[in-house]
Amino acid sequence: MHSLQVSTLRLLADIISTAVGKMEAAYERDGHLLPSLDTPFDPADSAESLRREPDVAAAIMDILAAAAQISVTVRDPSRTMVQTALAFNISSCLRVASELNVVEIIRDAPSQASHVKEIAALASVDSNLLGEILKLLATHHIFREVSPNVFANNRISSVLDKGKALIDLLTSSRDERFTGTSGFAAWVEYMTNDIFRSATCLMDAISTLQDGIVPFNLAFGTTEPLYYWMELPENAATREHFGLAMQGTVAGGDPESLFHGFDWGSLGPGSIVVDVGGGNGHSSLTIAQRYPELHVMVQDLAHTVEEARKYWHTHFVDHANRGMVEFQAHDFFTLQPVKNADIFLLRIIAHNWPDLRAIEILKHLRSAALPTTRLVIMDEIVPIAGGRTFENADIPGSAQLFAQEPLLPNWGTASAEVYLFDIVVGIDTIECILCGGVERTLDDFKELLDQAGWEMVRVHHGDRTRYSQLVAVPKV
Numbered sequence: 001m002h003s004l005q006v007s008t009l010r011l012l013a014d015i016i017s018t019a020v021g022k023m024e025a026a027y028e029r030d031g032h033l034l035p036s037l038d039t040p041f042d043p044a045d046s047a048e049s050l051r052r053e054p055d056v057a058a059a060i061m062d063i064l065a066a067a068a069q070i071s072v073t074v075r076d077p078s079r080t081m082v083q084t085a086l087a088f089n090i091s092s093c094l095r096v097a098s099e100l101n102v103v104e105i106i107r108d109a110p111s112q113a114s115h116v117k118e119i120a121a122l123a124s125v126d127s128n129l130l131g132e133i134l135k136l137l138a139t140h141h142i143f144r145e146v147s148p149n150v151f152a153n154n155r156i157s158s159v160l161d162k163g164k165a166l167i168d169l170l171t172s173s174r175d176e177r178f179t180g181t182s183g184f185a186a187w188v189e190y191m192t193n194d195i196f197r198s199a200t201c202l203m204d205a206i207s208t209l210q211d212g213i214v215p216f217n218l219a220f221g222t223t224e225p226l227y228y229w230m231e232l233p234e235n236a237a238t239r240e241h242f243g244l245a246m247q248g249t250v251a252g253g254d255p256e257s258l259f260h261g262f263d264w265g266s267l268g269p270g271s272i273v274v275d276v277g278g279g280n281g282h283s284s285l286t287i288a289q290r291y292p293e294l295h296v297m298v299q300d301l302a303h304t305v306e307e308a309r310k311y312w313h314t315h316f317v318d319h320a321n322r323g324m325v326e327f328q329a330h331d332f333f334t335l336q337p338v339k340n341a342d343i344f345l346l347r348i349i350a351h352n353w354p355d356l357r358a359i360e361i362l363k364h365l366r367s368a369a370l371p372t373t374r375l376v377i378m379d380e381i382v383p384i385a386g387g388r389t390f391e392n393a394d395i396p397g398s399a400q401l402f403a404q405e406p407l408l409p410n411w412g413t414a415s416a417e418v419y420l421f422d423i424v425v426g427i428d429t430i431e432c433i434l435c436g437g438v439e440r441t442l443d444d445f446k447e448l449l450d451q452a453g454w455e456m457v458r459v460h461h462g463d464r465t466r467y468s469q470l471v472a473v474p475k476v
């Protein structure tokens, strides 16, 4: 038994060693250095794009999975448990750092490093507590403590940079801080504040078993479903914050992600793309910027679609002036008014709804579809985790890769995001907590589409920084 454990450790160490060798070879071949953890992230650095090369991406997955597995194998389990139980403090401290603009304060300091007293003075908070917060984050490689109580940005903290002048951030209202940003900090703050609050009510909602009441309702004291609650006039600031946060879901992953999948260039001039539940329409806007001959219709609930109109007029006024974009208040649980769509785009919509409701949305799209209409779904696909066999090989692109033993088949915590978001959509939006997980496996999607009259014809797997894309056509 003991020697078996030791040989498992050796296998894990070998996986790391082999993967590091592959990375070394790729970086050497291209004449790049691996970007340092100690310096701010530069998305324009060509060394960064190397991480997306299939061999390097696979090596990274192996390193993440094996390093995590080796750590929990060798550690006293009660220490692992305590640290995991207290992990919420990391979320909480991250929110503080973002709301107080710590990254931007350090960025604009003369030597790009600041004593916590200087940071606290600019942020108008107590320096002792802030120091503890930053030390916890630095211990998790978020910021770097360059000398006692002096902090610098590093690769991880720098991605929170809102990219605005510090003076603007310090003088603007809380609600205006994200305006004009990529939305990534808005997304992080939405997760560490709104979603965090809902998460604290998970146990209460599960034990109460009230139909239609999810943790979000208990946390925010409302019986309205999340998106209808956001439509209320008093929640305009949250709605705007959420719209920017959704934009941040693209900015924080691979900005090119929308183009890794369905070939938008294959659509002819004037093709109609309906962005169903499009939020502020940032995804269809990015697609239209690259393919300006596409005619876009952004649909969402009434107030959200007005945010979309503002967003497009700020970021792509030319398309709006050419009459190539329309904004339509539309509830996707009602008849779809666009009957001549080339594409119905559903980005991170299906995961918000339990099967019966998702089928309703898909059926409305099916009823409005022409024989040539295609449905493009962008969402997470939950990998098969309980084995290493895959059965849907008949659909192009669908095959799932599995990690080598002794890693978990789904690469364990290297794939954690999809499981974390499964809980997020459960606590925020499903209408009945007993309806089951809403992030779906490929089989779940196939079944869902089938029941709504669609046939899945192509799968483009994401790579944990991108949503997967599924293409479906009307079933005849």
Ligand SMILES: C[S@@+](CC[C@H](N)C(=O)[O-])C[C@H]1O[C@@H](n2cnc3c(N)ncnc32)[C@H](O)[C@@H]1O
Pocket (backbone or CB within 6 Å): 227, 246, 247, 276, 277, 278, 279, 280, 283, 299, 300, 301, 304, 330, 331, 332, 333, 346, 347, 348, 349, 352
């Ligand atoms: C997770 S967000 C995704 C937004 C956008 N597709 C994106 O990728 O950023 C879900 C969107 O669904 C919209 N939504 C929720 N319920 C809706 C309904 N009944 N009809 C239309 N849109 C709805 C919300 O307002 C929100 O914009």
